[in-house]
Amino acid sequence: MYLCRRIPKHLQSSLKNVKHNKSTIAPEQVQSESSVVVSSRLIEELQGVVGKSNISTAEAVREQHGHDESYHPTSLPDCVIFAENTEQVSHIAKLCNNSRTPLIPFGTGTGLEGGINAIKGGVCLNLSKMDKILSVNQEDFDATVEAGVSRQTLNTYLRDTGLLFPIDPGADASLCGMCATSASGTNAVRYGTMRENVLNLEVVLPDGRIFDTAGTGRRTKKTSAGYNLTNLFVGSEGTLGIITKATLRLYGIPECTTSAVCSFPSVQNAVDTTVNILQCGIQMARIEFLDEVAIDAFNKYSKYDMNVAPSLFMEFAGSDGTLDKQVEVVSEIAQMNGGSDFKWAQEAEERNRLWKARHDIVYACMALQPGSKPYSTDVCVPISNLPDVIIKSKQLIDEAGVIGPMVGHVGDGNFHVFFPVDRSNPEQVQKIKDVAKQMALIAQELDGTCTGEHGIGLGKRELLEREIGEEGISVMKQVKSAFDPNNIMNPGKVFC
Amino acid sequence: MYLCRRIPKHLQSSLKNVKHNKSTIAPEQVQSESSVVVSSRLIEELQGVVGKSNISTAEAVREQHGHDESYHPTSLPDCVIFAENTEQVSHIAKLCNNSRTPLIPFGTGTGLEGGINAIKGGVCLNLSKMDKILSVNQEDFDATVEAGVSRQTLNTYLRDTGLLFPIDPGADASLCGMCATSASGTNAVRYGTMRENVLNLEVVLPDGRIFDTAGTGRRTKKTSAGYNLTNLFVGSEGTLGIITKATLRLYGIPECTTSAVCSFPSVQNAVDTTVNILQCGIQMARIEFLDEVAIDAFNKYSKYDMNVAPSLFMEFAGSDGTLDKQVEVVSEIAQMNGGSDFKWAQEAEERNRLWKARHDIVYACMALQPGSKPYSTDVCVPISNLPDVIIKSKQLIDEAGVIGPMVGHVGDGNFHVFFPVDRSNPEQVQKIKDVAKQMALIAQELDGTCTGEHGIGLGKRELLEREIGEEGISVMKQVKSAFDPNNIMNPGKVFC
Numbered sequence: 007m008y009l010c011r012r013i014p015k016h017l018q019s020s021l022k023n024v025k026h027n028k029s030t031i032a033p034e035q036v037q038s039e040s041s042v043v044v045s046s047r048l049i050e051e052l053q054g055v056v057g058k059s060n061i062s063t064a065e066a067v068r069e070q071h072g073h074d075e076s077y078h079p080t081s082l083p084d085c086v087i088f089a090e091n092t093e094q095v096s097h098i099a100k101l102c103n104n105s106r107t108p109l110i111p112f113g114t115g116t117g118l119e120g121g122i123n124a125i126k127g128g129v130c131l132n133l134s135k136m137d138k139i140l141s142v143n144q145e146d147f148d149a150t151v152e153a154g155v156s157r158q159t160l161n162t163y164l165r166d167t168g169l170l171f172p173i174d175p176g177a178d179a180s181l182c183g184m185c186a187t188s189a190s191g192t193n194a195v196r197y198g199t200m201r202e203n204v205l206n207l208e209v210v211l212p213d214g215r216i217f218d219t220a221g222t223g224r225r226t227k228k229t230s231a232g233y234n235l236t237n238l239f240v241g242s243e244g245t246l247g248i249i250t251k252a253t254l255r256l257y258g259i260p261e262c263t264t265s266a267v268c269s270f271p272s273v274q275n276a277v278d279t280t281v282n283i284l285q286c287g288i289q290m291a292r293i294e295f296l297d298e299v300a301i302d303a304f305n306k307y308s309k310y311d312m313n314v315a316p317s318l319f320m321e322f323a324g325s326d327g328t329l330d331k332q333v334e335v336v337s338e339i340a341q342m343n344g345g346s347d348f349k350w351a352q353e354a355e356e357r358n359r360l361w362k363a364r365h366d367i368v369y370a371c372m373a374l375q376p377g378s379k380p381y382s383t384d385v386c387v388p389i390s391n392l393p394d395v396i397i398k399s400k401q402l403i404d405e406a407g408v409i410g411p412m413v414g415h416v417g418d419g420n421f422h423v424f425f426p427v428d429r430s431n432p433e434q435v436q437k438i439k440d441v442a443k444q445m446a447l448i449a450q451e452l453d454g455t456c457t458g459e460h461g462i463g464l465g466k467r468e469l470l471e472r473e474i475g476e477e478g479i480s481v482m483k484q485v486k487s488a489f490d491p492n493n494i495m496n497p498g499k500v501f502c
Numbered sequence: 503m504y505l506c507r508r509i510p511k512h513l514q515s516s517l518k519n520v521k522h523n524k525s526t527i528a529p530e531q532v533q534s535e536s537s538v539v540v541s542s543r544l545i546e547e548l549q550g551v552v553g554k555s556n557i558s559t560a561e562a563v564r565e566q567h568g569h570d571e572s573y574h575p576t577s578l579p580d581c582v583i584f585a586e587n588t589e590q591v592s593h594i595a596k597l598c599n600n601s602r603t604p605l606i607p608f609g610t611g612t613g614l615e616g617g618i619n620a621i622k623g624g625v626c627l628n629l630s631k632m633d634k635i636l637s638v639n640q641e642d643f644d645a646t647v648e649a650g651v652s653r654q655t656l657n658t659y660l661r662d663t664g665l666l667f668p669i670d671p672g673a674d675a676s677l678c679g680m681c682a683t684s685a686s687g688t689n690a691v692r693y694g695t696m697r698e699n700v701l702n703l704e705v706v707l708p709d710g711r712i713f714d715t716a717g718t719g720r721r722t723k724k725t726s727a728g729y730n731l732t733n734l735f736v737g738s739e740g741t742l743g744i745i746t747k748a749t750l751r752l753y754g755i756p757e758c759t760t761s762a763v764c765s766f767p768s769v770q771n772a773v774d775t776t777v778n779i780l781q782c783g784i785q786m787a788r789i790e791f792l793d794e795v796a797i798d799a800f801n802k803y804s805k806y807d808m809n810v811a812p813s814l815f816m817e818f819a820g821s822d823g824t825l826d827k828q829v830e831v832v833s834e835i836a837q838m839n840g841g842s843d844f845k846w847a848q849e850a851e852e853r854n855r856l857w858k859a860r861h862d863i864v865y866a867c868m869a870l871q872p873g874s875k876p877y878s879t880d881v882c883v884p885i886s887n888l889p890d891v892i893i894k895s896k897q898l899i900d901e902a903g904v905i906g907p908m909v910g911h912v913g914d915g916n917f918h919v920f921f922p923v924d925r926s927n928p929e930q931v932q933k934i935k936d937v938a939k940q941m942a943l944i945a946q947e948l949d950g951t952c953t954g955e956h957g958i959g960l961g962k963r964e965l966l967e968r969e970i971g972e973e974g975i976s977v978m979k980q981v982k983s984a985f986d987p988n989n990i991m992n993p994g995k996v997f998c
Contacts, residue, residue, distance in 0.1 A: 145777050145886035146915075168781065188726040199724055201733070202698050217973035221951070224969070226882045227914045228695055228954040230684040230737055232966050232996055233978050237697070237733040241726055258783035281641050285664065287754035288821055289785070324824070325784055325831060331823035386722045390641035418723045419642075455717070455725040462728060470728050473720070477713035481985075482729050488984040489977075500728055 044084035044129060048105050052087055052129070055097040060088040060135075071112055071122065071130040075177075077381045077427060077435070078120030078464050083110060083130035090135050092208060092216055092250045099248065100214035102129055108497050109212070111244040113183025114156065118382050119463025121187065121243050125498045131248065133182065139163050140251065148205055148225045150253040153182040160254075169256040172197040175459065176365050182207075182249040187461040188241030192292045192364070195417030196323070197257065199459065200240050207239050208251035212490045216250075225253045238485070243461050244496035246489040260323035263291065264333065265351040265360055268320070269313040271344045273297065274393045276316045279343040280416045281389055286339070288332055291323035293417040297396070299374075300367060300411035300424075307370030308363035313347045318416070319364055321357075371411045371424035378426030381435075383442045385449035386420035386458030395452060399423065399445045406437045420458035443469070467502045540580035540625060544601050548583055548625070551593040556584040556631075567608055567618065567626040571673075573877050573923060573931070574616030574960050579606060579626035586631050588704060588712055588746045595744065596710035598625055604993050605708070607740040609679025610652065614878050615959025617683065617739050621994045627744065629678065635659050636747065644701055644721045646749040649678040656750075665752040668693040671955065672861050678703075678745040683957040684737030688788045688860070691913030692819070693753065695955065696736050703735050704747035708986045712746075721749045734981070739957050740992035742985040756819035759787065760829065761847040761856055764816070765809040767840045769793065770889045772812045775839040776912045777885055782835070784828055787819035788857075791910035791917060793892070795870075796863060799907050803866030804859035809843045814912070815860055817853075867907045867920035874922030877931075879938045881945035882916035882954030891948060895919065895941045902933045916954035939965070963998045 044063075052061050062068075063085045073080040089095045102109040108128025115122055124130060133153035139160060140150040144167050151160060158178040160171050175184060175191040183189075185207060190199035197203065205227070206220040218224065219235035239249060270276040276295055283290060296304060296317050305312055320336065322329050337348065351357045363370075372378045387395050396412065403410035403423070414421025423445070425438045446456035446469050456469040471479050483501060486493070540559075548557050558564075559581045569576040585591045598605040604624025611618055620626060629649035635656060636646040640663050647656060654674040656667050667677070671685040679685075681703060686695035693699065701723070702716040714720065715731035735745060766772040772791055779786060792800060792813050801808055816832065818825050833844065847853045859866075868874045883891050892908065899906035899919070910917025919941070921934045942952035942965050952965040967975050979997060982989070 143884060143886065145781075146884035147780065148884065188730070190724060194724060198698065201730065202694065211977070215973050215976075217971065217977060219974075221946075221970040221974060223949050224951060225884050225949050226916075226951050226954065227885075228686060228690060228882050228911075228916055229951040230880075230953045230955050230957045231951045231962075231969055232737075232958060232974075233742075233981055234684070234697065234733045234737050235974070235977060235981075237730045238981075241728075241730050246729075258781050260783045284643065285641075285754050286821060287756045287819075325782060325827060327827035328820075328824045331821065335821060384726075386724050388639060388642035388644065388721050389723075390639065415724075420722075420724055450717075453719050453721050455720060455722050455727045457726045458722065458724045459726050461726045466727075473727055474717040475713065477711050478715075478717060478728075478731070480711075481707070481713060481731060484984045485729055485731075485734075485981070488980045 043127060044107055045105065048101060048107060049085060051101050052085070052098060055094050055101070056087055056089060060090070062086050071115065071132065072124055074115050074117040074120060074122050075380070076118045076120050076465065077379055077429065078123050081123040081125045082127070083124035084127045086130045086132055088132045088135050092210060095131065095210045095248055095250050096214040096216050098129070098131060099210050099212050102494050103212045103214070103492055106492050107494060109494050110496050111186065111248045113153070113180035113186070114177065116177035116179045117187060117463060118460045119465040121461060121463035121496070121499060123464060125464065133180065133250070136250065142167065143225070144169060146225065147256045148253055149256055150225070150251060151181050153250050154180055156180050157184065164256065168259055170259050171254055172257055173200055173203055181254065182252050185240050185249050185252050186242060186244050188459070190415070190459045192294055192415060194415060195293055196289060196291050201237055203255045204236055204240050204252055205255055206253040207236055207249050209239055210248045210250055212247065212492065212494050241461065243463065243499055245486060245500050246495060260291070261325045262329050263321060263323045263357065264329060265319070265321045265357045267312060267317055267349045267360070268340050268345040269315040269317045269347045271315070273316050273396050275343045275345065276318050277389065277393050277416060279318060279340050279345060282339045282343070283336055284417065286335060288335060290320060290417060292319065292321040294319040294364060295412070295414035295416035295421065296367070297412040299409070300371065300413050303370040303374050303411050304363060304367060307373050308366060310363065312349065319360070367413050368424050372426050374409050374411070375426035375428065378428055381425040381427040381438050381442065382460065383423045383445050384420070384457045384460040385445055385454055386418065387449050387452050387454030389416070389419040391452035391454065392416065392419050392421070395445070395449055395454070396421065398448050402441045402444050406441050408434065408437055408441065410441070415458070418458065419454070462500045464499060467500065470500065471502070539623060540603055541601065544597060544603060545581060547597050548581070548594060551590050551597070552583055552585060556586070558582050567611065567628065568620055570611050570613040570616060570618050571876070572614045572616050572961065573875055573925065574619050577619040577621045578623070579620035580623045582626045582628055584628045584631050588706060591627065591706045591744055591746055592710040592712050594625070594627060595706050595708050598990050599708045599710070599988055602988050603990060605990050606992050607682065607744045609649070609676035609682070610673065612673035612675045613683060613959065614956045615961040617957060617959035617992070617995055619960060621960065629676065629746070632746065638663065639721070640665060642721065643752040644749055645752055646721070646747060647677050649746050650676055652676050653680065660752065664755055666755050667750055668753055669696055669699055677750065678748050681736050681745050681748050682738060682740050684955065686911070686955045688790055688911060690911060691789055692785060692787050697733055699751040700732055700736050700748055701751060702749040703732055703745050705735055706744040706746055708743065708988065708990050737957065739959065739995055741982060741996050742991060756787070757821045758825050759817060759819045759853065760825060761815070761817045761853045763808060763813055763845045763856070764836050764841040765811040765813045765843045767811070769812050769892050771839045771841070772814050773885065773889050773912060775814060775836050775841060778835045778839070779832055780913065782831060784831060786913060787817040788815065789913040790815040790860060791908070791912035792863070793908040795905070796867065796907035796909050799866040799870050800859060800863060803869050804862060806859065808845065815856070863909050864920050868922050870905050870907070871922035871924065874924055877921040877923040877934050877938065878956065879919045879941050880916070880953045880956040881941055881950055882914065883945050883948050883950030885912070885915040887948040887950065888912065888915050888917070891941070891945055891950070892917065894944050898937045898940050902937050904930065904933050904937065906937070911954070914954065915950070958996045960995060963996065966996065967998070
């Protein structure tokens with residue numbers, strides 16, 4: 007679940023007139039581990055690649071590119087450069103590599119782990135001008151897009167084809183940014199994550215080499231040809247190279263869809279229902295958990311009157327005539343587990359309103375403490391351990407006396423607590439950080455991970471070490487060194 | 503599609519009495535690029551790790567381990583070692599690494615690209631004694647197995663749980679071997695390949711380090727924690743390290759299943775039917791193509807009387823009451839494309855006989871030229887290009903005057919020609935090699951790959967270079983060097 011943010015067009019278009027000011031961001035908002043400054047010579051060389059109008063050192067632009075949607079303090083890049091094609095990206099990478107200057111790829115800045123914050127300064131590479139949808143192959147269910155194309159832009163373009171790209175993290179993120187963070191969301195239970203839905207990637211390495219991870223133009227559903235470099239770059243968070251194109255798997259829009267909300271006496275009942283449904287081999291389109299705190303926020307913000315109790319939001323999708331039986335079986339399973347107060351949304355308009363409200367949940371949670379920023383956890387565990395993690399997390403939240411609404415992709419064992427955090431209240435920030443860390447440790451003890459879909463970025467580097475151990479970290483660092491020996495690609499992310 | 507081969511138990515049990523003879527295999531059957539000989543000192547050190555009874559230099563044992571099911575000539579390892587646990591594997595790797603001795607992991611030897619042939623001699627590591635099913639988590643739909651556990655062994659063990667591991671390459675291959683080759687098969691259209699179904703791997707690196715690719719004991723459906731090392735080892739063909747354990751995704755056995763065979767006037771009609779079905783978002787359990795030559799072989803070998811024409815073998819699976827509508831829609835689509843002569847197999851017994859016959863197709867094809875060995879192609883293309891590749895391949899086969907029955911995982915754009923080859927007829931071998939290479943080149947021209955599921959091994963190293971290009975190969979070699987700087991892991995495979 008992400009918020010949505012874009013670089014205002016007026017900033018992009020007015021860059022050519024921008025003066026090169028020094029940053030005047032208040033120090034408490036800015037975290038910096040180093041004072042790397044891009045040399046004026048490098049700026050000139052970069053201007054030679056993209057033209058003066060596509061590079062800026064203006065404070066407003068750097069600030070815009072110095073943070074994502076997370077609580078992590080802003081860290082300004084020394085300059086922001088807008089590339090218009092892969093060849094420019096290759097030149098930019100070479101120049102940064104030769105001068106050992108940090109290079110940070112930027113999509114839409116909608117991440118939640120500080121993945122684009124320039125903690126070591128350097129050059130922020132904004133890819134939003136590479137916005138072409140290069141091909142859509144309807145019969146083959148695939149599309150190839152440039153780095154700047156967003157999820158909603160692709161799906162709008164696909165509207166008349168009967169196809170869709172289903173991975174939906176909430177924000178209108180760039181598709182290549184979604185590749186970089188290995189994003190997923192509410193549809194993952196049916197369609198998988200980005201890992202399962204990328205057929206090929208065009209990548210630029212720090213030394214400027216350009217290559218397709220599956221070979222130029224390849225777009226087969228299956229391949230056993232050499233190492234799976236595609237899935238090495240999916241989730242690499244900009245630390246191995248720059249993803250400049252993606253070939254993605256598309257799906258037919260199901261003939262029929264219907265949604266329902268059902269409430270339960272306990273978290274255990276809601277999770278048991280999910281397990282039973284999956285065990286029956288019923289393919290849900292979505293199955294989402296909201297606890298009573300989240301439901302209360304949901305009701306208040308989106309003007310619903312759901313029963314304030316642990317609830318499942320479910321969506322069924324299939325071909326005409328195949329749904330009734332599924333709905334019947336799922337309803338029986340839910341009732342068997344104490345489920346009640348079914349609310350059905352069969353009409354498209356009603357369904358869209360329901361899922362829009364579900365996607366607005368993070369705003370709803372922030373409204374529980376006006377003026378707050380969201381601090382999101384992202385643990386993921388084997389589904390049988392989910393009640394345990396949720397119950398222990400609730401205890402921690404209660405003990406800390408903070409507001410912690412829970413929203414879960416329960417079919418995947420992944421859930422978030424969207425803490426509304428007042429950043430001017432250090433005590434509250436610390437309490438929330440402590441609870442979030444404890445939750446991650448509990449998940450790790452239960453065969454789980456600290457991050458199901460948000461990535462490591464800045465926020466979970468120590469947790470990653472604990473999660474994969476010394477050997478695992480040493481192997482990942484070997485991979486990093488093989489691709490980026492000078493450590494210029496998004497330095498300080500993923501690893502401490 | 504693989505054949506099935508296992509090391510006879512009597513050979514394993516009698517190893518302790520084996521004398522260390524020199525190889526007397528006829529030279530023409532043996533290909534060797536080098537004369538690396540394992541030193542007697544290393545043999546002694548290895549005996550110290552696994553005991554004398556678990557290591558052999560006997561000709562019969564080395565011959566057994568010197569080839570897979572492919573046409574590639576036997577290349578003998580200098581010795582064969584049987585490990586019983588991961589710690590032993592780690593010691594073995596260290597000893598081989600320190601002495602720069604080639605080390606070749608061996609599962610069941612059922613591959614089709616010479617992946618285990620010891621072309622540089624060295625130590626063959628047989629993992630069949632690591633045969634424990636370590637855990638099955640029914641609620642979480644996962645199981646963890648040691649390297650020697652085979653696909654059928656796991657599914658037999660799961661019989662009473664209502665769960666299955668669906669990936670089915672045909673042979674009763676070891677599950678970790680299936681990880682190493684990124685195997686798939688007839689069920690991939692529904693469940694994906696090994697890439698989508700491995701949650702975690704325990705791996706031993708050449709320097710003896712042991713680690714879990716997703717962190718010790720992790721088994722979540724989703725993770726964004728660091729680099730995707732799991733999918734770097736899936737498909738690595740034993741060239742990066744040794745896979746000693748795998749945590750796999752399981753699925754609920756569908757409530758209802760029904761199968762059908764339908765014949766078509768042309769290949770185009772059969773493929774159009776497949777595309778239409780997929781475009782309707784109908785989830786087939788299997789959809790397999792057999793051309794008229796394969797159907798003829800099928801009829802003769804398995805005593806069927808199918809219409810000798812391009813045909814689709816289809817399987818529908820789902821919960822009770824959801825199938826009828828699917829069957830109805832698919833039947834309409836097939837008829838719309840000229841499909842006729844539907845043969846239904848609703849009863850389990852009838853279905854099992856049908857799919858057993860489908861899996862026996864390679865034997866059926868060999869029976870077209872008695873005394874033959876199979877030579878299998880494995881191209882995979884975007885589905886819209888499939889008719890083009892199939893028609894051009896048929897022309898090549900006709901021009902060459904060889905027998906070339908076609909069997910395809912058509913929903914994935916992947917198909918095989920099972921050439922019956924008489925290895926004593928060099929002219930026929932050469933003709934078939936030429937046709938197979940031409941088919942791969944045609945597939946590559948049509949956005950496809952030379953291998954959808956068999957891997958590169960020895961047979962497709964040059965084709966891989968053409969497929970992913972100079973940059974891609976250089977990047978893969980960087981990965982190889984990072985993990986195996988001394989090039990001891992299955993040397994000479996994947997890369998020339």
